[in-house]
Amino acid sequence: GGKGGKRRQGDNKTPVGVYRVMNFKKDSKFHFFMQLDYPNPTDGWYGYKDKIINAYDFREIAAAYKNREVPPQDTPLGGYIGIHGLGDMTKKKLKIHNEFNWTEGCIALRNDEISELRNYVTIGTRIIIRE
Secondary structure: OOOOOOOOOOOOOOOOOEEEEEEEOOOOOOEEEEEOOOOOOHHHHHHHOOOOOOHHHHHHHHHHHHHOOOOOOOOOOOOOOEEEOOOOOOHHHHHHHHHOOOOOOOOEEOOOOOOOOOOOHHHHHHHEOOO
């Protein structure tokens, strides 16, 4: 994803903040996927304040966080943000990965890197994303 912090669905930016790992998807097209709890209440508050989402969406995001559930993924803030591998490793994919921010807001690692990281991460692990 791009720099600057995620603001809304489709902006191709990676959110900046503190998130929790909510689930793992082993059969992902990206080798392995760790879903984060984006949007969290902070994202929701700024989205509500900036009139990107409504009060209902904000309350749903806050309730999901409180209950340690995956927040709504279909609000105008976007969703399905996580850390993942590359999937089928080809020379072309590695070149793109090394030279471009190619995701739509996620953090991409090589397959060996995501496999190594998996050894240290459990459901609920805090992930801090800085710009």
